[in-house]
Amino acid sequence: MTNHQDREFPAAGRLAELRSGLDAVERRIDAACAAAGRPRSEVTLVVVTKTYPASDTRLLASLGVREVAENRDQDAAPKAADCADLPLTWHFVGQLQTNKVRSVVGYADHVHSVDRLRLVEALSGAVLRAERPELGCLVQVALDKEAGEGEGRAGVAPEDVLALADAIADTPGLRLDGVMTVAPLAGPLAGDPAAAFTRLAEISTAVRATHPAATMVSAGMSGDLEQAVAAGATHVRVGTAVLGVRSPLG
Template identity: 55%
Template sequence: MTASPELADRYAAVTAGIADACAGAGRSPDELTLVVVTKFHPAQLVRDLVELGVRHVGENRHQDAAPKAAELADLPLTWHFVGQLQSNKAKAAARYADVIHSVDRESLVTALASAERAPDVFLEVNLTDDPGRGGVSPDRVEELAEAVVATERLRLRGVMGVAPLDEDARSAFARLRAIGERVRSLAPEATDLSAGMSGDYAEAIAEGATHLRIGTAITGKRPAPQ
């Protein structure tokens, strides 16, 4: 075992917190996928996480994710891309990303659908009033979902969102859950909800999250970006 005691303790604390939140919500931790976001951390940290039992990791910058995924190709990992993705980098990201959580426009759908390896996708919804933030506006979600379904290559998993800082997290995730239900009326298989990060995963679990994207609560302070 090469994982540090500190890393092991943080991982244990988060998994215990998830179990507690599930108990409070009448859910089982088995319903959840924990995606550990390893943004800016070296490949060795991912190896250490795998020793602790992690099987899903997330990255949010293509220039970091591509070489890290290549270096760790020997590990039993599912790679999740959770950051904003430029359409001109979509095909390259699809070479290693099994799941992309940040699909928010039709040009990205088109690019991913033409990739050699088609990933699973979530529609990222903008839960703020700022149109400059990432995510499709709630009133255009059905239109984007239809575009994904029409490709017949991309598997639509559900919706993703980040709770605004100026709103109660649970109310934001309740809105996201309702939007996800609208998507399911078009794509019944799109049952997943990617919501909850280090500071609000309990609220996300209470609102039905299936995928948690947790970084610093497990990995510790991020190194400075290179």
């Protein structure tokens, strides 16, 4: 399937741009793993394709990308349908409203942004109705809430992570995969991604004490992936460093 967005970039030139960006990010991850004494195989690159057309996702797949992420269902659902023939794993990483759950369950393999019990219940119901395999869920941790900041932001406070993790693990149709965070903009960890990701690693260790299979630690983006790898991230979510900067699709 093609659409008007797929004609936005000349394919050959865009392929070269994407190859260059992807190679640069892979070199950064290689160097970060080497510096941290970690095998490269421990870190998965998830390319965040939000605001970019399905044609870019196809080109990335031709370059060997297998893990892609989206943060808005209205963009992700048609793109996933367009790319349904590709061997891709889809990650949903944005704030998720319950009225979008049915759609997201139709294509996502992992939801990184589980932050409340009502969402857990909605995801479970949608998975069971769809009769699909278990959906992987990560608890989104809002590190600024540990200091009483960021009350309006997505994510749960660190002290509430274990309870939500237990709920996910105990809910039919869902699989607890791990934890996710974004470097906080407020609180004592603001401006210090290394400390923030170290705190996430501590929270991950606490979760795995009860749920050993919840090994995913999703942290790090284009600007701070090295700090995330150093702190033990298993998945880094990188968009602009691979795809470049462009205006949103709308």
